[in-house]
Amino acid sequence: MNVRSILKGGAAAAVLALGLGSSPAFADNIVMWVNAALANGPDAPLYEELKAFQAATGHTVEVQAVPPIEMEQKLFVALSGGAGPDVMTLDIAWVAGLADAGLLADITEKAGPIASQYQPGPYSSGLFEQKQYALPLYTNNVALLVNDRMLADAGIQKAPATWQEFHDAAVAMTNKEKQTYGVSFGGNRMGAFQLYSFIWQNGGDIIDAEGKSHVADPASVEAVDFLAKLYTESKAMPDSVLTAGNWDEVHAPFVQERAGMVVTGDWALAAVAKANPDLKFSVHPLPAGKQAATVIGGFDLAIKANTSVPEASFELVKWLSGERSIALMRKYNRLSALKKAATPEAIAALPPNMQPFMQQAAAGRARPVVAAWTQMHTDVFANAWDSVIRGKPAKEAMAEADAAIKNLLEK
Amino acid sequence: MSARTVPPSGLKPTWSSIFETGLGARAYPYLMVLPAVVIVLGVVVYPVLSGIMTAFYDVTLRSLNSGDMDFVGLRNFERVFADPNFVRALQNTVVWVILNVVAQLGLGLALALLLHRAMPGIGFFRSGILVPWVVPSVVAVLTWRWMYDPSVGIVNELLVKLGVIDAYHPWLGDTATSLYAVTVESIWKGTPFVMLLLLAALQLVPKSILEAASMDGASRWKKLWYVILPQIRVSFAIAAVLTFILTVNNFNAIWLMTEGGPLNSSEILFTLAYKYGFKRFDLGLASAVATMLFVGLVVATTVYLKLIQAREED
Numbered sequence: 234m235n236v237r238s239i240l241k242g243g244a245a246a247a248v249l250a251l252g253l254g255s256s257p258a259f260a261d262n263i264v265m266w267v268n269a270a271l272a273n274g275p276d277a278p279l280y281e282e283l284k285a286f287q288a289a290t291g292h293t294v295e296v297q298a299v300p301p302i303e304m305e306q307k308l309f310v311a312l313s314g315g316a317g318p319d320v321m322t323l324d325i326a327w328v329a330g331l332a333d334a335g336l337l338a339d340i341t342e343k344a345g346p347i348a349s350q351y352q353p354g355p356y357s358s359g360l361f362e363q364k365q366y367a368l369p370l371y372t373n374n375v376a377l378l379v380n381d382r383m384l385a386d387a388g389i390q391k392a393p394a395t396w397q398e399f400h401d402a403a404v405a406m407t408n409k410e411k412q413t414y415g416v417s418f419g420g421n422r423m424g425a426f427q428l429y430s431f432i433w434q435n436g437g438d439i440i441d442a443e444g445k446s447h448v449a450d451p452a453s454v455e456a457v458d459f460l461a462k463l464y465t466e467s468k469a470m471p472d473s474v475l476t477a478g479n480w481d482e483v484h485a486p487f488v489q490e491r492a493g494m495v496v497t498g499d500w501a502l503a504a505v506a507k508a509n510p511d512l513k514f515s516v517h518p519l520p521a522g523k524q525a526a527t528v529i530g531g532f533d534l535a536i537k538a539n540t541s542v543p544e545a546s547f548e549l550v551k552w553l554s555g556e557r558s559i560a561l562m563r564k565y566n567r568l569s570a571l572k573k574a575a576t577p578e579a580i581a582a583l584p585p586n587m588q589p590f591m592q593q594a595a596a597g598r599a600r601p602v603v604a605a606w607t608q609m610h611t612d613v614f615a616n617a618w619d620s621v622i623r624g625k626p627a628k629e630a631m632a633e634a635d636a637a638i639k640n641l642l643e644k
Numbered sequence: 645m646s647a648r649t650v651p652p653s654g655l656k657p658t659w660s661s662i663f664e665t666g667l668g669a670r671a672y673p674y675l676m677v678l679p680a681v682v683i684v685l686g687v688v689v690y691p692v693l694s695g696i697m698t699a700f701y702d703v704t705l706r707s708l709n710s711g712d713m714d715f716v717g718l719r720n721f722e723r724v725f726a727d728p729n730f731v732r733a734l735q736n737t738v739v740w741v742i743l744n745v746v747a748q749l750g751l752g753l754a755l756a757l758l759l760h761r762a763m764p765g766i767g768f769f770r771s772g773i774l775v776p777w778v779v780p781s782v783v784a785v786l787t788w789r790w791m792y793d794p795s796v797g798i799v800n801e802l803l804v805k806l807g808v809i810d811a812y813h814p815w816l817g818d819t820a821t822s823l824y825a826v827t828v829e830s831i832w833k834g835t836p837f838v839m840l841l842l843l844a845a846l847q848l849v850p851k852s853i854l855e856a857a858s859m860d861g862a863s864r865w866k867k868l869w870y871v872i873l874p875q876i877r878v879s880f881a882i883a884a885v886l887t888f889i890l891t892v893n894n895f896n897a898i899w900l901m902t903e904g905g906p907l908n909s910s911e912i913l914f915t916l917a918y919k920y921g922f923k924r925f926d927l928g929l930a931s932a933v934a935t936m937l938f939v940g941l942v943v944a945t946t947v948y949l950k951l952i953q954a955r956e957e958d
Contacts (some may be wrong), residue, residue, distance in 0.1 A: 475817025
């Protein structure tokens with residue numbers, strides 16, 4: 234070994250030592266995919282939060298924003314190929330499919346001690362076959378947005394709180410000559426998402442805890458029939474119910490003041506206000522049927538099954554879903570899934586239009602966490618809804634849906 | 645005796661001198677095309693073969709992740725044929741392709757003949773007619789989606805004002821009209837490309853032949869049928885084959901306008917394969933449909949080109 238090689242080795246060792254010395258021990262780099270809405274620019278609150286995380290833990294986080302519409306597919310493809318992020322935000326409806334394919338890390342043991350801090354509904358969205366795969370980043374549900382002027386013009390004093398009032402208000406706001414309608418609703422999978430709440434409100438169910446389908450039960454059929462007849466008989470929904478395939482199209486008649494009500498979530502508030510700043514509307518809990526119920530949505534945080542940085546990844550998940558999520562999600566006009574976020578004081582601190590969502594959070598129901606849920610939703614329920622609004626009897630459509638769901642459950 | 649060239653005295657032999665004579669010279673052209681061949685094998689041949697192979701295996705996300713993929717023979721094809729949506733998609737694909745190819749070729753030819761004239765401002769019209777083709781397909785499709793809107797769409801407004809319909813109609817939301825509504829957009833988008841190909845071919849038709857036909861008293865229709873069409877038949881065949889392939893593969897139009905709905909009324913094989921693959925993540929099933937599409941495209945294209953070739957030889 235000559236002098237030059239000794240010097241080279243010494244220099245490399247010095248650089249390595251300096252590098253290690255400048256950061257805390259076991260500092261890892263975490264690749265994180267987030268839905269683009271959370272990382273919409275360099276000033277997005279998420280980046281500030283990650284800076285705090287990095288300062289506290291020494292880990293670095295590399296954020297990659299993915300459009301929500303592409304995210305499910307990209308996650309499945311990337312993770313199946315052994316690539317993809319260490320940590321990901323994912324719609325609560327995708328957890329079961331990804332977990333079933335063995336693509337998510339089982340965090341049951343790590344999550345156990347902190348489980349009690351989350352609201353039960355959102356927490357259960359990360360549970361698949363008795364194992365915890367995700368923790369809730371934020372939660373949402375659907376409520377009723379009402380055009381105050383149209384409601385008053387129809388001679389109705391208060392927003393509907395029951396199905397009968399909802400029906401009556403929808404019919405009262407419908408005027409064929411003026412081309413106004415009572416309620417804007419989605420077609421296909423959008424409509425399917427909106428109708429789940431009504432099935433539960435009527436005492437019906439989709440799939441119970443034992444994995445049994447209930448979509449052909451009389452209560453479920455009655456709920457679907459009630460909604461479909463608002464279009465097929467009362468003509469209280471605009472024709473856009475036949476085609477509206479995204480939230481913008483579902484909201485459009487409401488924004489244009491052609492529909493007096495819309496069943497939607499907190500994501501609509503900013504969109505509606507931006508599209509029609511002059512629109513005077515108010516937000517109310519969904520009108521209750523036999524009981525109150527609303528479908529839970531939102532995003533979870535999960536970890537890749539074979540991540541090389543499992544400990545750091547869980548630290549990040551815990552950080553983002555923990556106490557700081559209340560303030561972080563407020564900056565996005567979204568709701569933290571912590572129990573602390575649902576106390577009367579916390580609800581009172583929310584903007585007025587956000588309060589009804591959190592007020593009805595206790596009535597929130599998660600969609601079934603089964604592996605084939607995406608297919609059940611997009612193929613089975615979407616087609617059932619499309620069928621009934623085109624005149625097929627609800628009993629027949631739901632019987633077919635029941636058979637299809639049983640077939641998928643058997644697989 | 646060595647085949648290598650002897651370098652002029654005083655000069656060192658170079659690497660390039662190896663390829664100047666003998667085996668090196670024979671291998672030289674193959675070496676030059678080797679990178680291209682490797683790339684084509686990697687990005688075209690391998691994916692095609694891999695896709696065909698996948699059609700015979702049970703490939704789902706779970707099996708893909710575990711690496712435990714079972715050979716299932718023709719089971720995926722059996723499952724595809726047992727799916728009523730496949731039969732619907734197959735019928736729709738036939739209707740979709742026939743309407744698109746016939747309309748685009750017919751309109752493309754008519755426009756090419758119309759614009760193959762010397763008149764003031766013809767350049768403006770030739771450029772203007774290309775606009776649909778130039779507009780990005782996603783923009784075009786989403787624009788048409790709004791134009792078809794059942795409440796505020798301009799299509800309904802125009803048709804009502806023209807007295808064609810009495811009331812607004814949900815063109816994309818009606819199972820009886822959704823496929824045809826998307827077809828109109830596809831024809832609008834694809835026709836300028838056909839027109840461009842045929843216009844270029846028309847420019848090459850010798851004027852002397854047309855003048856001779858005129859002197860012989862041929863009518864416009866006879867000139868078109870007996871003089872122009874035979875002269876542009878090769879370009880016409882190319883346009884037909886390209887339109888056929890582009891139509892079968894026109895995923896954007898259907899997916900962005902209807903996603904194959906409502907109730908599968910506008911489903912074509914390509915969108916069905918996408919749903920199998922990227923909605924259900926049943927890649928074996930998706931590959932079975934894609935393989936059938938691939939074979940169908942190859943057979944149809946080959947038969948058509950052979951027919952053209954045979955006619956040319958006659």
